[in-house]
Amino acid sequence: MTAADVARSLGISRATVGFVLNNTRGQTISEGTRQRVFAEAERLGYRPHSAAQALARGRSKIILLALPDWPVEHTLGQHIAEASRVLEEAGYSLVTYTLHESETVRPLWEVLDPDVVMGLLPFSERDLTSMRASGISAIIPDPSSEPASWETGPSIIAGPELQVQHLAGLGHRRVAFAAPDDARLARIIEARFAVVKDCAAKLGLTAPGHRYISLHDSSAQLALKEWLAAGITGVVAYNDETAAAVVAAAIRENVAVPGDLAVVGHDDNPWAELFVPSLSSIRFDIEGLGRQIAMNALAAVDGRVTPAEDPTPIATLVRREST
Known part of the structure; x- marks a missing residue:
C-alpha cells in the first residue's frame, strides 16, 4: 500500500x-x-517506504555500531541497551554489527546507508576504504585524527587498578590474574594483565602470574592448586564468570574463601551478589557510558566534533563475601 x-x-x-x-x-x-x-x-x-524517506530527507536515521568479535557479556550488553534507548528518544535506530576477520558478505554499512558508523575500536584501513566508497563521512573514531591507544585508556585501567589495590589493602602480597580461555579476548586480556602487573609493582607486591580458566573443564582446579603451592592468597579475575569458576573450584577443594584465598571479579553482574559466597567486583557507570556512545553519534550527525578519547568511567569496588 x-x-x-x-x-x-x-x-x-x-x-x-x-x-x-x-x-x-x-x-x-x-x-x-x-x-x-x-x-x-x-x-x-x-x-x-524507509528508503524513499531516507532519500527525501538525506538521512536514514540509522546509527550503525560495529562491535569487535567479543562475547556480548553483561557490561557490553548494557552499554548497547542504554545507547539504543537514548538514540531512540532522538528518533534514531541503533543497529549493531560484529566485525569478523574474514568477511564473507558485504559489510552492513554498504547495505543500510547509515548516518553514522561507530566502532568501539579504530577501524582497519580496509573498512575505512569501504565506508568512504559507500559515501559515509561520519565515522567514529575519527580516522583523520591520531587514535588514542585503547589498551591504555581509562576503561581498561580503572578496573584492574581497583582490584589490585583492594587486595593489597587487605594485606595480600602475592596475587595472580585469572582470565577466560577465549581467544577473541586475547588483546583486552593482555592489556588488563599489563595493568595488574604495573599496579602490583607500584605497591611492592610479588610479580603476578596469570592463568587461563575455562568454564567447562578442570583448569580452575589445576590453577588453584598451583596458586596455593606458590603462596598466592589473592586472585584478580578478568570478569565475574572467571571469579565464580575460581571460587567454585576453591569450595570443591575445601579451600576457605576469603580465609585462604580472596577473589575479586569485574563487571558486577547482577548474579554476583546472589552467588555463594557473593562476589566482590568492579562496578562501572554502564548507563553513563552507553549514553556517551549515543551522544557522540548524535554529535556526528550534526557535524559536531566528538571527544577524541573515552570519558573517564566511574568505577567503584563493591566489596562482598569473596574478599
Whole structure:
C-alpha cells in the first residue's frame, strides 16, 4: 500500500495525503481530513517506504555500531541497551554489527546507508576504504585524527587498578590474574594483565602470574592448586564468570574463601551478589557510558566534533563475601 492508494480510496489528492502523513508544516488541512487520512492509512495497512524517506530527507536515521568479535557479556550488553534507548528518544535506530576477520558478505554499512558508523575500536584501513566508497563521512573514531591507544585508556585501567589495590589493602602480597580461555579476548586480556602487573609493582607486591580458566573443564582446579603451592592468597579475575569458576573450584577443594584465598571479579553482574559466597567486583557507570556512545553519534550527525578519547568511567569496588 502506498500513499497514492490512500488518496485514491479517499478521493482526495496524493499531495494532501503526503502532507498529512509527513506532517508537512505550513499547510491548511482541516483536522477532519487529517484524521480521515490517518484512519484510512491504518485500515489499508500503509507503511512508510524507509528508503524513499531516507532519500527525501538525506538521512536514514540509522546509527550503525560495529562491535569487535567479543562475547556480548553483561557490561557490553548494557552499554548497547542504554545507547539504543537514548538514540531512540532522538528518533534514531541503533543497529549493531560484529566485525569478523574474514568477511564473507558485504559489510552492513554498504547495505543500510547509515548516518553514522561507530566502532568501539579504530577501524582497519580496509573498512575505512569501504565506508568512504559507500559515501559515509561520519565515522567514529575519527580516522583523520591520531587514535588514542585503547589498551591504555581509562576503561581498561580503572578496573584492574581497583582490584589490585583492594587486595593489597587487605594485606595480600602475592596475587595472580585469572582470565577466560577465549581467544577473541586475547588483546583486552593482555592489556588488563599489563595493568595488574604495573599496579602490583607500584605497591611492592610479588610479580603476578596469570592463568587461563575455562568454564567447562578442570583448569580452575589445576590453577588453584598451583596458586596455593606458590603462596598466592589473592586472585584478580578478568570478569565475574572467571571469579565464580575460581571460587567454585576453591569450595570443591575445601579451600576457605576469603580465609585462604580472596577473589575479586569485574563487571558486577547482577548474579554476583546472589552467588555463594557473593562476589566482590568492579562496578562501572554502564548507563553513563552507553549514553556517551549515543551522544557522540548524535554529535556526528550534526557535524559536531566528538571527544577524541573515552570519558573517564566511574568505577567503584563493591566489596562482598569473596574478599
